[in-house]
Every structure is written in structure tokens, then in C-alpha cells.
Amino acid sequence: MTTPRTTFHPRPRRRRATAMVVAAAALVALSGCSASAGAGDVVTLNFFQFKPEAVGNFTAIIKDFEAENPGIRVSQNSVPDPDTAIRTLLVKDKVPDVLTLNVNGNYGELARACIFADLGENPVAKTVNPAVQDIVQSLGTCGADGTGEVNALPFASNASGILYNPDIFAANGVEVPTTWTELVAAADTFQANGVSPFFCTMKDSWTANPAFVNLGGTLMPDGFFDTLREESTNGADTVSFAQDFAEAADKEAMLFDYCQDNFASRDYNAGNKAFADGESAMYLQGSYAIPAIRANNPDAAIGSFPYPVTDDADARVVVSGVDVGIMIGRDTPHAAEAQKFVDYLMSPDVVTAYSEAQSTFSPLKDAAPNNDPALAGLEPYFSAGTIIGFIDHQIPAAVPLPNLLQTLVITGDTETFLADLDSEWDKVAARTTTQRQGK
Numbered sequence: 001m002t003t004p005r006t007t008f009h010p011r012p013r014r015r016r017a018t019a020m021v022v023a024a025a026a027l028v029a030l031s032g033c034s035a036s037a038g039a040g041d042v043v044t045l046n047f048f049q050f051k052p053e054a055v056g057n058f059t060a061i062i063k064d065f066e067a068e069n070p071g072i073r074v075s076q077n078s079v080p081d082p083d084t085a086i087r088t089l090l091v092k093d094k095v096p097d098v099l100t101l102n103v104n105g106n107y108g109e110l111a112r113a114c115i116f117a118d119l120g121e122n123p124v125a126k127t128v129n130p131a132v133q134d135i136v137q138s139l140g141t142c143g144a145d146g147t148g149e150v151n152a153l154p155f156a157s158n159a160s161g162i163l164y165n166p167d168i169f170a171a172n173g174v175e176v177p178t179t180w181t182e183l184v185a186a187a188d189t190f191q192a193n194g195v196s197p198f199f200c201t202m203k204d205s206w207t208a209n210p211a212f213v214n215l216g217g218t219l220m221p222d223g224f225f226d227t228l229r230e231e232s233t234n235g236a237d238t239v240s241f242a243q244d245f246a247e248a249a250d251k252e253a254m255l256f257d258y259c260q261d262n263f264a265s266r267d268y269n270a271g272n273k274a275f276a277d278g279e280s281a282m283y284l285q286g287s288y289a290i291p292a293i294r295a296n297n298p299d300a301a302i303g304s305f306p307y308p309v310t311d312d313a314d315a316r317v318v319v320s321g322v323d324v325g326i327m328i329g330r331d332t333p334h335a336a337e338a339q340k341f342v343d344y345l346m347s348p349d350v351v352t353a354y355s356e357a358q359s360t361f362s363p364l365k366d367a368a369p370n371n372d373p374a375l376a377g378l379e380p381y382f383s384a385g386t387i388i389g390f391i392d393h394q395i396p397a398a399v400p401l402p403n404l405l406q407t408l409v410i411t412g413d414t415e416t417f418l419a420d421l422d423s424e425w426d427k428v429a430a431r432t433t434t435q436r437q438g439k
Helices: 013-032 052-068 082-091 105-112 123-127 130-138 166-171 180-192 205-219 224-234 246-256 268-276 287-296 335-345 348-358 379-384 401-411 414-437
Strands: 043-048 072-077 098-103 153-160 162-164 303-305 318-328
Touching (some): 052 335, 052 348, 082 098, 098 105, 130 153, 153 287, 153 379, 162 166, 180 246, 246 401, 246 414, 335 348
Parallel strands (some): 043 072, 043 098
Antiparallel strands (some): 098 318, 153 318
């Protein structure tokens, strides 16, 4: 299939400026919420909650917690741009008492800055699935990466696979693919039958990431990023994106050749609606998209399966990230009350109820599987711990990976993509080394 090629469409500056104004206004309100004791002996905790779509869930959780703990009040604060908001609070030395954040590369930087308390010795930390906690630890801790403190506990995990429409598969006589060859054959069958194999949404550049993290995460050499970071400081070059990600880049470009014709002008919201309405057989998004799809069509037919990256069906893994992590501010004056709230959040009943409402996976040991049929194809891998982390969380935010991927899938130029990715990584590494030497 030949797809139209177009140029990158940057997000309008006006919209970003408006979002920043709203975030700044919200911060004024947030920083004005006192974390000191309220009237009498009531303690008020400042709870920084980053997911706007989960405000209602946490409102209900807080109500139940306060009913059981009349001496504690929890003030939930949610802002439009949480990454900017939390960094602004840090500059003002106003770390909230309890926080939720997406456990990604930005979280790792904050953890290494030692602004979160060490939760490793708390009994609730022992209830977490070790494979999930390893993903958190790999992103950074206060101390040596992976061996330092436990600065966040996973509250909800997601899984990145391929969503599919079981009705469309059945109507076209296609089985769920378990190998790369089968996936390509399925796409060819749908295309030949006049069905769009994938609905793609390249107006939002980040939507190229899910396929890349699955392809690259499965195909890259063990320890790739550890070696790349080390060699960025010592001048060696035994690994590189050009050398070790060529197959992943080729397969990324190949998948996006099966997108609908207008894929460069469609955004994520349009994709969720289109898939909900049965406009494609598959959707290159993970469990995090399911609530949005169902918001468009509660009866949408949704199944899932892990990316079959190679022709070895037994080599399949599921890319998983901690969608919501819980932290406590390191210097909170209400450590005991904050820990009591965190213990409540991490209780099995609360975690399970949230997982069912938000189509996530429980990160707790021996948790009952999420029975959502849309997750059935991914659940066994999660429960078995056959999971790997999001590799884009290992790439510094200063490296414009989404924009580079957007250009890759629109142009199909894998050689330029890999060269640019190496170049951008080297630029960031050089700046980081210079900054360290200047200290």
C-alpha cells in the first residue's frame, strides 16, 4: 500500500501557551493548599494526582479513606500539565505530601534527585510483584540505579500490545497472529478485503511510540541502554541505534505502510473513535486506550494480543509500564499520615477496584487477573511476569523520539531515522558530560 507523505505538524503554540496559563493558575491554588494541620487535630495531606480521567476514582477512594480515618483529610490536586507543575513546585520547595505520577523517564530524574521518601522497608512494599517493581527501579532511584531506594510503589500497570476487533477478524477468517509472518499475512488479508488493517494517528507524533517500544524492546541486545550510557562517557562505540535497531526501524515502517490513507492528519482522539466504530481491524495502542475507546462506544468489540515481533511465538513478551506510581514527599511533616494513606491506596480491594475501572493490571503479588475480556490476550503475560519496560522511558526527554518516529513512518526513511537518533543521543550525552565536569 502506498501512503501519502507529508511533513511534521507541530502542536500550535497558542494551545500550549493556554495550557501553561491554566497550569500556572492551578499551581497558585495548589501551592496555597496547606499541608499543615487543619482545625483541631485534623491533618490535611496535599495529594498531587496527575491523571485527570481518574479524578472521580480517587475522589471516591479519598472519601472512604477519610471515613475510616477521621483525623486525616486529603486534598486532591490535579493540574493540566503535571510534569511542568511538579517541577515548578520543586523549584518552590513545595513537594506534596503524597503524589501519583506516571513512572517514566521524568519520574526517574526526580527519583535520582532524592525528592521522594524511601518506601522499601514498609510492609506494603513486600506485596508488589517483583517484576513490576523492577521496572520502577530500572528508571532511577535515590542511590545506585536499580539497587538504591524504593521511591515509588506501582499502583496500576498498563500493557502495550495490539488491540483488535474480534468481529472483523471472524468475518474475514483471520486468526490472532502469533508470529511476525502471520501478522503481515493478516494485514495483507484485510487490505485485500477492503478493510483497513490499522488505524493510525500521526497527527499526534507520540502514537508511533507504542509500536517502536515493542519492536525495539524485543529485538535490542540485552543491556543495550546501560552499555550506551556507559559508552557515551568513555568514547567506546560497540552499540548504537544504527547498528542495533535497524530491524526494529524497518518493521516499524512496514507496519505503518498498512495504515489508512489519511493517517498523517488523524489524531489520537480520532483513532479511539474510529476503532470504537469498527473502522479498522487493529489498533497499535495498549490497554490505556481501552477506556477512551469505550467512552466512544461502550459496546465496542475489543481484543488484545502481544506484538509478534519475530517468527518465534515463544519469544513474545508484553511491554508494560507503571501507569500510576505512588510516592511520598521526602520531607513531608506528616510522614505517618501520608504512609497511612499510601497503605490504604495499596490495599488489594482499592487496587483491584481501580484496575477494573481503568482497564489496568494490578501490580500486586498473586492478584486476581483482570477479567476484562479486552485484556484477555495480554493478562497471561502480565501475571507470569513475562514483561519488559517501555524503552522510550530510557531515552532522555531532550531526544525528540516521537518527532523522529513520526518522520520515519511518514517517509519510510529508516537510515536517516537511525542516524538522527544516534546524533540526538550523542548531543544530550555531550551536554550531560559537560555539565558534570563543570560541577
